[in-house]
Amino acid sequence: MQQLAASDRIEPNLIPNSDVSISEDFKFVVRSINEQQNIAGDMMKAVDTGQSEDVVGAMVASQKASLSFSMLMEMRNKVLNGIDDVMRMSL
Template sequence: MAEFRIEAFPPEMRGITPLPGTPKPPAAPAAESGSKPSGEISFRDSMSNFIHDVDKLQKDSADKITQFIAGDISDVHDVMIAVEKAGTSFQLLMELRNKMLDAYNEIKRMST
């Protein structure tokens, strides 16, 4: 991954201040040659966490729908937001799956 330095940006962009209340990005860890930083997350762990998050969003949206039907929630807006979040996350997961399968098939094709 390319590392961006502030000096690479035009002067008018260097003076941009972040919005109040926005979190600061974490500092980049110092890379040691040949060793993996202790805080680095593997691709497998990252995908596993994402799948777990999508599953949780799906279950939360199903719960909100059930609560809305039962009359426990009167605000349809909250229900629709939960459903859309779950749907968008699932669509992203499917796109990631498709891209990974495409990459796998391309590698398989190149090795034959």
């Protein structure tokens, strides 16, 4: 868990197949963000129970998960705004 939380890079090419549909891409991204949140939660739990003393690593993992979730929400809002704009267009 610490190796995943300690990685400094966010790699945009994590999606294995580029031929899949956009819904599959979004599912993959949501699962990745969920995994980050689970890792951060596990690290925080380990610190709280005294199994680990890596408070900084747990906080960094928590911030990464929070930032990823915020970015996902912003993407969702942009997509919904784009759909609303298309719906308001007159033909």
